[in-house]
Amino acid sequence: MLKIDADKCKGCSLCIKSCPTKALTIVDKIATVDLDLCTLCGSCESTCPFGAIERVITKQSKEDLSQYKGVWVFGEQRNGKVAEVVLELIGIGRKLADDKGCELSVIIFGDQIDDAVNMLSEYPVDNIYSYQAPELKDFDAERYCRIFTDVVKEYKPDIILAGATTTGRSFMSGVAINVYTGLTADCTGLEIGEDGLLHQTRPAYGGNIMATILCPDSRPQMSTVRHKVFPISPKRESGKANIINLTPKPELFSSRSKVIEFIETVGENVNLTDANIIVSGGRGLGCPENFSILRELASEIGAAVGASRAAVDAGWIPYPHQVGQTGKTVCPKIYIACGISGAVQHLAGMSSSDTIIAINKDPDANIFNYADYGFVGDALQVLPELIKKIKASRGAL
Amino acid sequence: MNIVVAIKQVPDSTEVKINPETKTLMREGAGTQINPFDLYALEEAVRIKERRAKEGKETKVTVITMGPPQAESAIKEAISLGADEGVILCDRAFAGSDTWCTSYAVACGCKKIGADLIICGQQAIDGDTGQVGPGIAVHLAWAQAAYGAEIKELTDKSLTVKRLVEDGYEVCQVSLPAVITVVKEINEPRTPSLRGKMAAKKYTPIIWTADDVDADKEKLGLNGSPTRVVKVMTPPSRTGGEKIEGETDELVNALFDTFKKLEVI
Numbered sequence: 001m002l003k004i005d006a007d008k009c010k011g012c013s014l015c016i017k018s019c020p021t022k023a024l025t026i027v028d029k030i031a032t033v034d035l036d037l038c039t040l041c042g043s044c045e046s047t048c049p050f051g052a053i054e055r056v057i058t059k060q061s062k063e064d065l066s067q068y069k070g071v072w073v074f075g076e077q078r079n080g081k082v083a084e085v086v087l088e089l090i091g092i093g094r095k096l097a098d099d100k101g102c103e104l105s106v107i108i109f110g111d112q113i114d115d116a117v118n119m120l121s122e123y124p125v126d127n128i129y130s131y132q133a134p135e136l137k138d139f140d141a142e143r144y145c146r147i148f149t150d151v152v153k154e155y156k157p158d159i160i161l162a163g164a165t166t167t168g169r170s171f172m173s174g175v176a177i178n179v180y181t182g183l184t185a186d187c188t189g190l191e192i193g194e195d196g197l198l199h200q201t202r203p204a205y206g207g208n209i210m211a212t213i214l215c216p217d218s219r220p221q222m223s224t225v226r227h228k229v230f231p232i233s234p235k236r237e238s239g240k241a242n243i244i245n246l247t248p249k250p251e252l253f254s255s256r257s258k259v260i261e262f263i264e265t266v267g268e269n270v271n272l273t274d275a276n277i278i279v280s281g282g283r284g285l286g287c288p289e290n291f292s293i294l295r296e297l298a299s300e301i302g303a304a305v306g307a308s309r310a311a312v313d314a315g316w317i318p319y320p321h322q323v324g325q326t327g328k329t330v331c332p333k334i335y336i337a338c339g340i341s342g343a344v345q346h347l348a349g350m351s352s353s354d355t356i357i358a359i360n361k362d363p364d365a366n367i368f369n370y371a372d373y374g375f376v377g378d379a380l381q382v383l384p385e386l387i388k389k390i391k392a393s394r395g396a397l
Numbered sequence: 398m399n400i401v402v403a404i405k406q407v408p409d410s411t412e413v414k415i416n417p418e419t420k421t422l423m424r425e426g427a428g429t430q431i432n433p434f435d436l437y438a439l440e441e442a443v444r445i446k447e448r449r450a451k452e453g454k455e456t457k458v459t460v461i462t463m464g465p466p467q468a469e470s471a472i473k474e475a476i477s478l479g480a481d482e483g484v485i486l487c488d489r490a491f492a493g494s495d496t497w498c499t500s501y502a503v504a505c506g507c508k509k510i511g512a513d514l515i516i517c518g519q520q521a522i523d524g525d526t527g528q529v530g531p532g533i534a535v536h537l538a539w540a541q542a543a544y545g546a547e548i549k550e551l552t553d554k555s556l557t558v559k560r561l562v563e564d565g566y567e568v569c570q571v572s573l574p575a576v577i578t579v580v581k582e583i584n585e586p587r588t589p590s591l592r593g594k595m596a597a598k599k600y601t602p603i604i605w606t607a608d609d610v611d612a613d614k615e616k617l618g619l620n621g622s623p624t625r626v627v628k629v630m631t632p633p634s635r636t637g638g639e640k641i642e643g644e645t646d647e648l649v650n651a652l653f654d655t656f657k658k659l660e661v662i
Contacts (some may be wrong), residue, residue, distance in 0.1 A: 006443055006558065013399055020408070022589065035489055035492075036465065036466070036489070037465050037467075037615060038492055039464075039465070039491030039493065040492045040618070040619045040624050041493070041626075042493075042629070043590070043629065046629055055493065055619055057619055057620055057625075078564075092616070102596050105460065117536050124662050129406075138567075139567075141534075141541050141542070142534075142540055142541065143544065145535065150642065165562075166543065166544050166561070166562045167561070167562070168542070168562060169527045169528070169543070170530075170541075170543040171530055171531065172528075173496065173500070173528035173529075173531040173532045173533065173535070174534065174535035176497065176498065176528075176532075177497060177501075177532050177535040177536060177624070178535060180623065181497075181623050182622070182623030182624035183496070183497075183528060183624075184624060185496075185524075185526035185527060185528055186525060186526065199627075203632070204523060204524055204525055205408075205522075205523055205525075206522060206525070207632070208632075209629055209630065209631055209632075210628050210629070210630050210631070210632050211466060211628065211629050212626070212627050212628035212629075213625065213627065213629050214624070214625045215623050215624050215625070216625060217623065218623045229522060236660065255540075256540035256571055256572040256575075257541070257542065257569050257570060257571040257575075258540075258569060258570055258573070259556065259567055259568070259569045260568045260569060260570055261568045262565060262566070262567050262568075262569075263565050263566040263568070264564060264565040265564065265565045265566070270479075270564075271564050272562070273563050277661060279456060300662075301501055302661060303425055317580035318582075319429050319546075319561075319581060319632070320561060320582070321542075321607075322581070325433070325522055326433055326434065326522075326581045327581070329525075334659055344410070348421075348522075351635060356635070357652075357655065359648075359652070363642065365638070368640055369635075369636070369637045370455070370635045370636075370637060370638045371637055371638060372637075372638040372639075373639060373641075373655050374637060374638065374639065374640035374641065375640075375641050375648050375651065375652055376640060376641065376642040376643075376648075377643070377645060377648040378645075381645045382645055382648050382649055382652065385645060385646065385649040386531060386649050386652050388652060389649055389650075389653050390656070390662055392655070393653075393662070394662075
């Protein structure tokens with residue numbers, strides 16, 4: 001229900017402008033809603049300067065939420081290698097746990113991953129719940145989801161954080177559904193509010209708006225968290241984490257999917273999510289061969305190679321390299337855009353990079369409105385010379 | 398085989414600005430479109446249908462969406478692109494649903510359709526959550542595979558799909574019924590044929606309410622949704638920094654110095 005208080009409404013029509021579904025009109029100088037069109041998105045509620053609009057929510061929590069305690073981080077790993085985002089989650093998770101005055105735990109699934117567990121125990125976590133079994137070697141959305149659900153029901157954590165990776169995004173949704181709680185995707189801001197709740201802030205509409213989301217009446221409060229937003233946690237100064245080895249109940253292993261093979265794309269500078277530096281090319285590179293210049297620069301400075309949709313659609317470079325609305329969202333320390341005009345769709349995928357460097361022939365290219373350092377020139381002439389200069393400077397050392 | 402493609406009608410531009418005077422959100426362009434990722438999902442379903450037709454096997458492709466009656470335009474577009482049938486889940490009870498409730502409602506609709514395979518886009522370009530596809534699978538207690546970049550094999554019993562993950566591809570086999578979500582790499586969607594356009598013109602979508610799909614209203618809408626949006630704002634926009642013009646060697650030197658300063662080299 002959307003309730004409009006006729007006494008408070010001044011008929012200013014700001015709500016009408018804010019409504020994405022055109023559900024509001026002014027009738028006799030009072031805002032009026034067409035409930036058939038209203039999706040209860042809340043835009044008008046947050047826009048109204050007079051507090052005249054309210055979404056009426058009648059839901060009340062059915063269980064005692066105070067029994068849920070602690071912050072949990074999902075320790076994603078593949079073949080014993082812990083995803084970097086986990087160390088970032090430990091950093092922010094530690095802060096949340098300290099603010100709440102509770103423990104921080106990591107939960108990890110895998111097979112023969114003692115090295116990973118020991119590595120994690122060097123970080124400031126209180127407990128590590130380690131589930132190891134041959135069946136847990138490879139990620140299996142159905143199996144991981146079932147076991148995680150079982151763990152949540154048993155240990156009742158207050159907050160769960162997982163990386164917003166393909167793995168985290170694949171199975172966390174199911175856990176939230178199984179326990180009937182909220183999951184906020186791709187968070188970039190997390191803090192404990194004065195109300196004691198986890199305030200989760202995330203970009204939507206391609207980063208054009210930021211929404212703050214709560215999960216007030218159910219637990220755990222669950223978030224997937226975007227990589228490279230929070231800094232990696234420092235190691236602990238003393239002591240060690242308490243390691244708890246657990247074996248899942250065998251009946252939870254059943255699954256209707258199996259991994260047949262893994263095709264690793266090694267040495268192709270394609271892992272954009274983990275990269276600190278990305279060198280990206282667009283239509284301005286002119287032809288597929290010129291991506292070799294980009295690759296050479298990338299390997300010279302230890303960067304991953306990205307591309308605009310235009311370059312991918314032209315077949316110059318495979319899709320996994322695409323950055324933008326229909327590709328990957330990246331947030332490296334440094335993003336170097338070469339021959340990329342800066343279409344809105346591209347910006348949606350990279351505008352949260354720490355520093356943006358742009359090289360483009362066109363002085364009016366939109367990318368320059370976003371770049372911290374803009375260079376007006378032909379990337380095809382500048383880059384080979386730059387590579388030479390970098391090599392020469394290294395040779396001289 | 399019954400294939401259901403879950404689609405979402407999204408704004409035709411995600412550009413949102415705040416009007417500095419009224420402090421309200423202004424969306425550029427008032428139009429709508431089918432979420433781009435969903436077009437790949439639909440194309441894949443239509444291709445499966447065409448491949449199976451050559452083997453003499455029958456396949457029906459149904460699109461399903463949740464939304465106001467205006468979602469009809471999205472359904473008609475899907476029909477023009479090769480879908481056989483289109484369903485709109487349209488009921489006040491659905492309003493305000495978050496991803497939990499949306500995936501529940503769509504799952505109820507898919508059950509009524511009698512789906513064997515559900516295909517979704519990896520995420521929608523407005524919400525960007527990617528949670529509804531995997532959520533549908535869990536509500537139905539079906540197998541799932543997200544981020545599909547290629548369907549390698551489809552039989553009446555199982556599906557082999559190549560998933561795009563951070564550091565490569567994972568090939569996995571799931572048994573049917575199943576839900577998969579797909580990435581852009583999977584295909585190149587067609588443009589509507591004249592015949593498709595004619596079919597779309599004549600087509601009237603099926604409208605189902607919460608009762609029609611046997612959905613528990615307690616689990617729908619704002620009241621059923623575990624999450625609450627409490628604040629929406631636009632982030633501070635980036636402004637362009639220094640812009641350097643000059644001859645190639647000047648630019649190379651300036652770039653080199655910038656790289657040094659930023660510790661790239």
